[in-house]
Amino acid sequence: MSHWRTFLDSDVIRYVDLGDQEVTLQIKQVKKGKVTGKSGQAKGKAMILFEGREKPLGAGAAILETIGKMYGNDTRKWPGKWITIYPDHNVMFGSEKVGGVRVRPTIPNVTAPGDKKESA
Secondary structure (H helix, E strand, O other), X not given: OOOHHHHOOOOOOOHXXXXXXXXXXXXXXXXXXXXXXXXXXXXXXXXXXXXXXXXOEEEOHHHHHHHHHHHOOOHHHOOOOEEEEEEEOOOEEOOEEOOEEEEXXXXXXXXXXXOOOOOO
């Protein structure tokens, strides 16, 4: 099934882009950026870019805190590290269920580049 949101353009990875799959990716870079929400208002986010992936993940405090607990709070040390992202269809924004992307709070078991490929 293709969620209707997959037909809308987005500059960042969304939960609908993942389907029902989790994906393990290698961080390439973390930089400042903005994500435009449903209201049309742009909000500051960290943009996490990945090796071999065109779109970044727009990360807020929950995602950054999860990665920080695994790899430390210095984002300059995150490139080369691996994370697993997954769709969470129960993410709420106010009283509305909007869905979102989350990060597994454990370091993926990836021993060498190419051992665990992205699947989405």
